[in-house]
Amino acid sequence: MGMTPRTLPQPRKTYVHNVHRPVLPSLHKAATSQEVENVKKLCILTAVKPSNVEKEKDKFFKSDFNYNPQFEYSNPVSAVILARHNNASDHFLTQAVNIMELALERYGSYEMFEQLTGGILLTKSRIWSSVKRYMEKEGCVGEIVVQVTDDLLSRASMTVVNGRPTMTINTSSAREHWLEGMLRHEIGTHYFRGINNCQQPWSSSVGRKKHNLKPLNPTEEGLASIHSVLFRKDPTLWRAALLYYTVYQARHTSFCQLFHNLGHFVQDPNTRWDYCVRAKRGQTDTALPGCFSKDQVYLEGILKILRNRDKIDFPMLMALGKVSFEDVDRLKPLGQMENVRIPHFMQDQARYAEQLTKIMVVNQLTDEELKILI
Secondary structure (H helix, E strand, C coil): CCCCCCCCCCCCHHHHCCCCCCCCCCCCCCCCHHHHHHHHHHHHHHHCCCCCHHHHHHHHHHCCCCCCCECCCCCCCCHHHHHHCCCCCCCCHHHHHHHHHHHHHHHCCHHHHHHHHHCCECCHHHHHHHHHHHHHHHCCCCCCEEEEECCCCCCEEEEEECCEEEEEEEHHHCECCCHHHHHHHHHHHHHHHHHHHCCCCCCCHHHHHHCCCCCCCCHHHHHHHHHHHCCCCCCCCHHHHHHHHHHHHHHHCCHHHHHHHHCCCCCCHHHHHHHHHHHHCCCCECCCCCCCHHHHHHHHHHHHHHHCCCCCCHHHHHHCCCCCHHHHHHHHHHCCCCCCCCCHHHCCHHHHHHHHHHHHHHCCCCHHHHHHHC
């Protein structure tokens, strides 16, 4: 689930020849400004990943969790850019805490929640077969390179490697009842919206400016995060809530303080370490307060979409590509609809709407509360 803000360029023409589906008109485009933008965003996320994580983790664990890691970076990001990502909001903090407290009330601990609702961790071969089955459902077999790794800060990511859409899955979080949600997040949302975007008049940054498009986040990650929990027996928005909360706390505390603070919600020290690294990435001396604020976008996006769920035309939001839900009505007449791809789970709109209501109910969110907040 954890994922980079990105806009996927279209796979190259040579690559998609063997796919049994109509070839989209823009497949032969050279690198667009969108592709360049994608690289810029990816560079930030790669640049803020510390190069000495394992060494510092070892020191931290040996210190009985009382050492503040000193992170090193192969290509450090400038202080100006880091400052831009060091703003944490508390706007949805009450909702984030409530969502997690509810889960603790129901399950006793996060670990029990994960075990009972996520199911067992899947072997690599079961991950492969589940991914293949999902791609068959979506009609995109052969279009995406899939990698399985245990070296990823997030649960999965969808990027472009050598011009090919590439999905990387973290083995340590691939659970039997959660994997399909992760595929809806990465393929059904990010990848399909990326493909659809390529044929739209706003597929380049020049086109986005010309049509005066709002930023694609928080809609992009909010929609993908909703799709992660869609159809789960218990669609508790735990991960989005914990990421939001962790970033807020990191802004005001050191790494050690943050780690101990998270103990209320997560017992397992390895899981807590991962959340702390995500929130503190980009920093060198983690004894200082400071955060990398990107992870607040998930909960913010979810709540904004749920607040407006009765007004949003969801298939159109998917078809128009990388656009904000606020731009949908305005852009509808301009959209190129010929070869758009809508994921299978969005076909039945009545069922989809029911699931959104279920997410509201399970997380004890009310329309009144969201209207006041947003």
